Amino acid sequence: MEQLTNWNRLSLNQITTDMLSLPQAVDACVRADVPSIALWRHKIAETGLAAASRLIRDSGLRVSSLCRGGMFPAATAEARRERMDDNRRAVDEAAELGTGVLVLVCGPAPDRDIAGARRMVEEAIAELVPYAESCGVCLGIEPLHPMYAAERSVINLLSQASEIAEQYRPDQVGIVVDAFHVWWDPGLYGQIERAAGRIVGYHVSDWIVPTPDLLMGRGMMGDGVIELRRIREAVEAAGYRGPIEVEIFNRAVWDLPVDESLALIKSRYLEHV
Template identity: 40%
Template sequence: MPAASSHRRLCVHTITTKPLSIEECLVEFPKRGVSGITIWRQALEGRDLSAVARQTREAGLDIVSLSRGGFFPATSAAARQTAIEDNLKAIDQAQAIGAPLIVLVCGAVPGQPLTESRKQITDGIAAVLPAAEKAGVKLAIEPLHPMYADDRSAVNTMRQAHEICDALGSPASVGIAVDVYHVWWDPELKSQIDLAGQTGRLHAFHICDWRTPTIDLLNDRGLMGEGCINIREISDWVEATGFTGYREVEIFSNRLWATDQGEFLDRIRDSYAALYE
């Protein structure tokens, strides 16, 4: 197989190749021309953060973001404070590895009104915002598909994410992460992407695909081209805003995690090339 050429703006999340350690990712990603990496916090467990930062630079990879913060809502003040402290830790981790952005999966509480959860999300972000600004780390609210509204995120549309940004006073350090898996169905999607571009809130763009049928609500995402999402059209809307950031491949899949991860990365490279090159 010929050596991989660099694929402009291709980023892969460490969770996408979950069976690989961070050290293995730093070896395998560049072989396929991947130039960006989003590091999930569990990949950092037991690691020296300064060493991870150095090794990533030496591998020629840009650290695009750290995933994930969030999960702010809770039924008790003590639990909400614990979440705030965990997000402050995430900010410290991001600063230590040189990640410019933290992706927020905002959280929800089963049985708690979504409006209350959104208020607690807004309050939680407000509580950690000064630390993020001091560290030079941006925060990106990621709307999640409504099927996760019970316990993973009360923020399910870009409109709701914009409303939280508005409530926070629209600081430049808080924006939105657009993941096609979660928002492709939204009839307001194009106008909300346009608004994110106009307000400077479009902080991240994630790609994968929606399989039909989906057999697991969390861990059955598809590789680009395996499903029904109009990925290139959505990507074109994002590009039209002037967004020049990475296109981040984020896939949760028991099916794909069970395969040879080197071969899976080859498929990611090829599907990305089919979309953009």
């Protein structure tokens, strides 16, 4: 893992500027001297993979991760095969874009069988690992807050992510720590320590009180209750020195003029992260 200074670790997760195209987001990062960007597949699709790859190379930006793979569980074997095919395409995209991390949002149960869905996740990751390894891409399991279990992911705890990841080498399967999703966990710091050497991403935003919306209500760093710096220090103690992604789903943030948004992100990052 490349050793970066705290300032040089800042990465704009593209969803934070979701109203922008990829070329617009890249141009904004260059103007604001933000050194890294985390890309989303729907934005890559708008631009085209080859054009997106050229754009990134020409800009000089690092790509901290690609979001997302996963969404593994499905009601039928055919649907599960289609999802595996899409995950192989996601691995290809990550390799082409020059990032070693594909973030996995593992997916919800297609019915009421949440335990069965978790088995599907484990089986799918086992199938995907050899292909990802052949492409030089690590699969980063991102546990999501338990209130996302019915719609987005049945992997909700760092302990669950570790139980899966520990079946593989750290360069094959790692863990993404998103402060918004894990800050509440009473076992958080012990689980971060458990994941030492396996953490491949740290995402920051804030949990606003009262929470305006579970999906679209993430706050700018410092506007909520998360101990972002303490979590960052714990992640560092566990060996992670890579990019720190600012990932904010919030329409008010999306609607800010981009230069104003990035200036605020930089200020809050230095103050709170």
